[in-house]
Amino acid sequence: MSEFMSDIHVIDRVLTHIKNGTTDRGKDVWKEPVGNYASKDRLEAERALFKKFPTPICPSAALAKTGDYIAYAAAGTPLIIVRGRDGIVRGFKNACRHRGTQLTEGTGCVGAFVCPYHGWSYGLDGALLGIPHEDGFPDINKLEHGLAEVTVFERHGLVYVVQDEGIDNPESLIADLPQFFTEDQDFFGKSEGVIDSNWKLFLESFIEGYHIKPAHSKTFYPFGYDNLNVIEFVGAHSRVTYPFRRIEKLADVPAEKRDATGSVTYLYQLFPNVIIAQLTHHTNLGILEPLDEGRTKFTTYHMTHSKGQSDKETALANAVKDREFVSQTGQSEDIAVVEAAQRSLLSGANSHFTFGHFEPAIVHFHQQLKAYL
């Protein structure tokens, strides 16, 4: 059960804000030291937290069949995530148990993993299956040389990873989140890119609507509002609602018949480093993986919508069009301002950044991060 408000409540709150010229406001102003965006030690501490916190790594639909895998470095650790013959998704360190070579890269579908160096092979459950010229290893216990496993589980249509212990009952930290993806939604593509900024500078750009008019004047702003959002928190996570102007038509629709699809974009931030953007015709799962203090790998999985779509072909065509608009316009505008902030990060102009009453999801994020570190 999700602890976020129902669509009906969100729409009602948006319509009230439109009528009154208001928006959700936070109580606190937050000052975040600039050094926290530039420090190697701070990044190491953040990566250590990423490993303990249950973190989405892909949609379940990206690993639909037995043998489907992705190789992905999460918090700097190369992993393989694979669906087994029993239907269960498992995760392993992407390192051979002979001399450590990575077994695979990218994505694909396999029956087993065979090491490219000397040919040791492993099953989808990580078990060591075969050693070429095995008489060279007379004392080896194969049962002790399976792949090193990490905790993986599926929830809300996502695959979550927990690499390290240190948090009691980690699953409780995501228990109150909604079902993000259902089986009638299709995985239709993945994008990868590197943003030249600290991962937090980039993350912050997703979770406030205070920048819509200046930064997106010709792209998002003509369809939306400047600084008009509903902002909610569930545990360490947040959701920012970005309404479209067409939501005003719903003022004449009885509250219980109002549908949020096409009237709002929901932007979820799954603490610490994941965003889910539910747009009109598609949803993006975006993962921000820090490569170093000043570079972030951004991997986005794109999913179709089923609700309100006549059939799967139409749903896909609409999703692709929707995706192109977002990636070619608004997203590049965000990346430009964020990378420009990174270039001046160490200029000495700012000892800290100030987040005001219209940026409460960022304040919440920094409060949570500080508390966990």
Ligand code: FES
């Ligand atoms: S390193 Fe993998 S088989 Fe030798």
Ligand SMILES: [Fe+2]
């Ligand atoms: Fe933006």
